[in-house]
Amino acid sequence: MDLVQQLLYMLQGISTTLLISIFSFLLGLTIGLPLAFIRTYERGFAVFVDAFEKVFRGIPELVLMLLFYRGVGLFLAFPFGDAFFTATFVLGLRSAANQSQIFKGAIRGVGEEQMVAARSLGLSRLQSILRVMIPQVFIFSTPGLGSEYALLVKDSSYAFVIGVPVIMEQADRIRKATYDPVIPYIVAAILYILLTFPLATWLDTWGSRKKKQLGL
Amino acid sequence: MAEIVMECKNLWKTYGKIIAVKDVSFQIREGEIKLVFGPSGSGKSTFLRCLAMLTIPDKGDVYLRDQCLTKPSVDLNKARAKIGFVFQHIWLFRHLTALGNVELSLRRVLKMPKDEAREKAMEALRLVKMEDWAKHYPAQMSGGQQQRVGIARALARNPNIILLDEPTSALDPELTGEVIDTLRDLARMGTTMLIVSHEMPFAREVADEMIFYDEGAIVETGPPELFFTNPESERAKKFMARLIKKTKRE
């Protein structure tokens, strides 16, 4: 395996890792944000939301991935036969459970008063959530969301057990081809840091600045 | 006599053993200014919140003009759009500018087009003398300025009545004056207002009626002069004496 080929392998690893991280983050956001509001304002659903969170935060993602890929995949040819889809789906649900927790804390931080003030103007509950709560909830959540994104980039490496060409998988393939037991993993380690650190830090800084500016 | 704007009949609200509103009946007519005062914890805030249906009363009826707000079939969002509310702790939307705060209900509740909403919001800000601060965020303003924006936010929709819950009591003493001036302007314009306040000189000047509220109930009502000279109930007498002493000290 020559150097150019190794480079191409790693490029594919980077793009796959990024795609899984971004898609699972967005899936987690789409499910986690509504869950947090449902949990806060619809006490009746609390049991279901809590159970969902317990299950997806409690079971190791490695187990989840194999379970969905092998177990569920046996009965459902698609989508769970597809390793990339399975990895994104599992990480997305786990992220939904995490993000729901993050947003719940942020809703508490923004405060019920903002909701009361919004309702006093005649805004509906949904309008109040969309126009008043969510913009502030996001600002409150930036540190948590930054860490959550970094966690997804790191945890996407588990997808190598079902053969998804993430950075980890590619490093492993290069190791097998070149018999170099160290360098490929060092490169992988550096890549993971490069993919997580800048964005998470930027989000954190932006959030702190915004919070200070708005007095949140 | 002018038309009744807001009315409640035999209103109740309890929190466990605490009775915050105990069989309260009340009415206020177009252009009237009524001022509620009484010890802290007596239920004044709860009473105001029930009138605006921000807290749903346990029993009794609330009317806004001819509409009964305590009927289950009413659209409370539409009803609240016709009631202005000013909060003790102001509660401006911190992610929006002064203009954004005032515009929000014009755009999203009254569904005004953008330009019209902006113009109307600026008009409200001018009224409270905050037009130069339209582009500033609440965190950049003093408490008094924030509360003036809070008042603009409440009145921009031309509500039938404005309910104000201790609008100056969370402010530094040197900042209450500007808010009181704003309220005086509203009074001159004939705005119907129910104000919880302990600013006695202001009360004497603008209130058509004062209401002494204690232990969840209206204990005594009358013109300001009555309370300043010779309130009937022992409790009002004691409370007034304490208030006047405190005001003198300041």
Ligand SMILES: Nc1ncnc2c1ncn2[C@@H]1O[C@H](COP(=O)(O)OP(=O)(O)O)[C@@H](O)[C@H]1O
């Ligand atoms: N949401 C609530 N839950 C429980 N108790 C409340 C709530 N709101 C008010 N209370 C209680 O009701 C009583 C009256 O409160 P409040 O209306 O705020 O009085 P005031 O405005 O006159 O100080 C107080 O004892 C307060 O603790």
Ligand SMILES: [Mg+2]
């Ligand atoms: Mg109060």
